[in-house]
Amino acid sequence: MNFQDGSMYPEHQDPLVITCAPYGPEWMPADFPEDIPVSMKEQVQKAVDCYNAGATVLHLHVREPDGKGSKRLSKFNELLDGIRSRVPKMILQVGGSISFAPEGEGEVAKWLSDDTRHMLAELNPAPDQVTIAINSNQMNVLEQMLPEDTAGTSLATPESYRAYREMTIPAGPEWVEEHIRRLSAKGVQTHFQLANITQLETVERMMRRGACNVPLILTWVAIGGGFDAPNLYNLANFVRAVPDGAVLTLETSMLNVLPLNMMAIALGLHVRCGIEDNLWTQDRKAKLGSVQQIEQLVRIARECGREVADAPQARRIYRIGEFYASAEETLARNGFAPNRRPGQRGFVQHALAA
Numbered sequence: 001m002n003f004q005d006g007s008m009y010p011e012h013q014d015p016l017v018i019t020c021a022p023y024g025p026e027w028m029p030a031d032f033p034e035d036i037p038v039s040m041k042e043q044v045q046k047a048v049d050c051y052n053a054g055a056t057v058l059h060l061h062v063r064e065p066d067g068k069g070s071k072r073l074s075k076f077n078e079l080l081d082g083i084r085s086r087v088p089k090m091i092l093q094v095g096g097s098i099s100f101a102p103e104g105e106g107e108v109a110k111w112l113s114d115d116t117r118h119m120l121a122e123l124n125p126a127p128d129q130v131t132i133a134i135n136s137n138q139m140n141v142l143e144q145m146l147p148e149d150t151a152g153t154s155l156a157t158p159e160s161y162r163a164y165r166e167m168t169i170p171a172g173p174e175w176v177e178e179h180i181r182r183l184s185a186k187g188v189q190t191h192f193q194l195a196n197i198t199q200l201e202t203v204e205r206m207m208r209r210g211a212c213n214v215p216l217i218l219t220w221v222a223i224g225g226g227f228d229a230p231n232l233y234n235l236a237n238f239v240r241a242v243p244d245g246a247v248l249t250l251e252t253s254m255l256n257v258l259p260l261n262m263m264a265i266a267l268g269l270h271v272r273c274g275i276e277d278n279l280w281t282q283d284r285k286a287k288l289g290s291v292q293q294i295e296q297l298v299r300i301a302r303e304c305g306r307e308v309a310d311a312p313q314a315r316r317i318y319r320i321g322e323f324y325a326s327a328e329e330t331l332a333r334n335g336f337a338p339n340r341r342p343g344q345r346g347f348v349q350h351a352l353a354a
Contacts, residue, residue, distance in 0.1 A: 001242050003267075013268035014317050015309035016301045019093070019219075019249055020055035021276035022046050022290035023062070025069035026141065026164060028154040035275055035289035038067050040075075044082035046290070047090065050274075053294040056314035057091040058083070059276065060127070061098075071098055071112060073119055080125050089311035091318060093129040093191055094120055097169075114175045121182035128320050129191040129217070130183055133171040134199040140165050140225025141253065148284060149254045165225075173202075177211045184214060184323055192218040193251075195227035196234075197241050204243075208339055210327035215319040216246040216334040219272065222260065223253045230256045235263065245335030247317060254278050258296070265301050270317075273297060 006012050022035075023043065029036045037046040047058050062070040062079050070076070080092060098112045098120070120130045142155065142165050150156040155164060180190050190212075194200050206212035220238050222230035228238065230252040242248050249270040252260045257278040261271040273293035281288045288296075301308050309317060324330040331338055337348045 001239050001246070001248070002244055007268060008266055010305035010307070013306055015307040015313045016265060016297075017057060017247075017249070017270040017309045017314045017317055018055045018294055018297055019057035019059055019270070019272040019274075020050040020290055020294055021059035021095075021272060021274035022050055023060065024274070024276040025061045025063075025095075025097075026155065027275065027279075029063075029067040031153040031155075032275060032279060032287050032289070035287070036063075036067075038063055039065065040078060040082060043079055044086060047083045048086045049291050050294060051087040051090045051311075053291045054298040054308050055090075055273075055294045056309055056311050057093055057129075057318070059093050059095055059131070059272070059274065061095050061276075071116075073098075073123065076120075077124055080123060080127060084125050089315070091129065091311070091314055091320060092127040093131060094123065094127045096120065096131040096133065096193070114170065118179060118182055121179075121186045121188060126186055126188055128315075129189045129318075131191045131193045131219075132176065132179060132183075133169045133193050133195075134176060134202050135173075136171050137169045137195055137199075138226030139167045139169050139223075141167065141223055142225065144224030144229060144256075145254055149280070153279070168226075177206065180206075180212055180214065187321065187323075189217065189318070189320060189322075190214050192216065193221050194218055195221055197238055200238070200241055204336060207330045207334065207336065208327055210330075213324040213326065213330045215322055215324075216243065217318055218242070218246060219249040219251045221251045222256070223251070230260050235260075239267070239269075243335035245333055247319070251277065255280060255282055255284075257293075258282060261297055262300060265297070265304055265306055271297055 024036060027036060029038050037043040050058060062075045064070045083092060154160050183190050192203055222228045228234040249272050250260050250264040251272045257273060264271045274290040279287050298308050324333060337350055340348055
């Protein structure tokens with residue numbers, strides 16, 4: 001990405017797109033009963049509340065009536081339908097794991113099978129986006145957390161601690177390419193959740209081969225445990241590698257969320273918040289609900305002079321409904337240099353002088 005003079009002036013930046021993840025499948029309702037929705041009515045209302053607070057993208061998981069993460073696609077259809085009827089313009093982004101909550105006591109948290117996750121392309125009503133991980137990877141969400149982050153919650157129990165510490169993501173190349181193909185055929189945008197630059201490079205190679213003709217809408221997921229850590233050096237290296245036509249959101253966990261989002265606001269990038277990422281105020285004196293987290297970011301953005309995107313603006317920025325016909329078009333629209341032509345020598349360029 002290019003940061004020219006004036007790039008941090010708010011009049012030169014896109015409006016801020018706020019993604020909220022209010023369902024938190026790693027938590028049990030008793031961890032934050034005031035904020036974790038359980039009934040279908042509560043889960044729909046939570047989406048409405050997040051939208052009214054300023055979030056235009058909803059990262060979506062579903063709970064069963066007993067409070068556990070649902071693995072039934074029928075429940076996703078029910079929630080999607082309920083949200084669509086209340087906030088039809090909100091960008092609905094289904095979490096690609098479906099639910100990584102352990103099946104039973106003592107079992108490891110894990111993503112569902114390849115075939116089951118492919119069924120996300122068949123959801124009805126269709127979401128706007130489904131998130132996708134690239135390259136099979138460790139996802140130890142607890143590695144960079146402190147004991148204070150999970151104190152008094154279900155993640156502090158030995159069983160849950162082991163379950164989430166040992167979690168891995170199955171995302172091999174054959175499955176990834178087929179998943180993107182199925183989502184695109186149904187008009188569902190792929191949202192890339194990337195742990196590091198090597199995964200970004202894999203996406204670029206897929207685009208160069210014509211196996212991924214979609215907008216590069218991505219999130220840098222800096223949660224440690226197989227993913228980048230949320231520090232300035234990793235952030236700067238990742239942002240430098242992202243092409244100019246991409247749309248980049250920053251994500252991390254616990255007390256890292258607010259400072260990283262403040263950086264995103266200043267740099268012209270986009271933000272994610274919600275109890276899936278963090279439960280606490282910065283002094284840990286209280287828990288901070290998803291709506292309160294959105295309101296906090298809206299307030300900070302306005303103090304920085306940066307406009308917060310409404311739903312039509314967010315859909316334009318995210319290029320919802322846009323797909324490409326060729327590798328050449330995909331590379332150009334996403335800001336990558338073109339593929340090398342047969343016999344071409346030297347460095348390739350975005351555009352040659354007339």
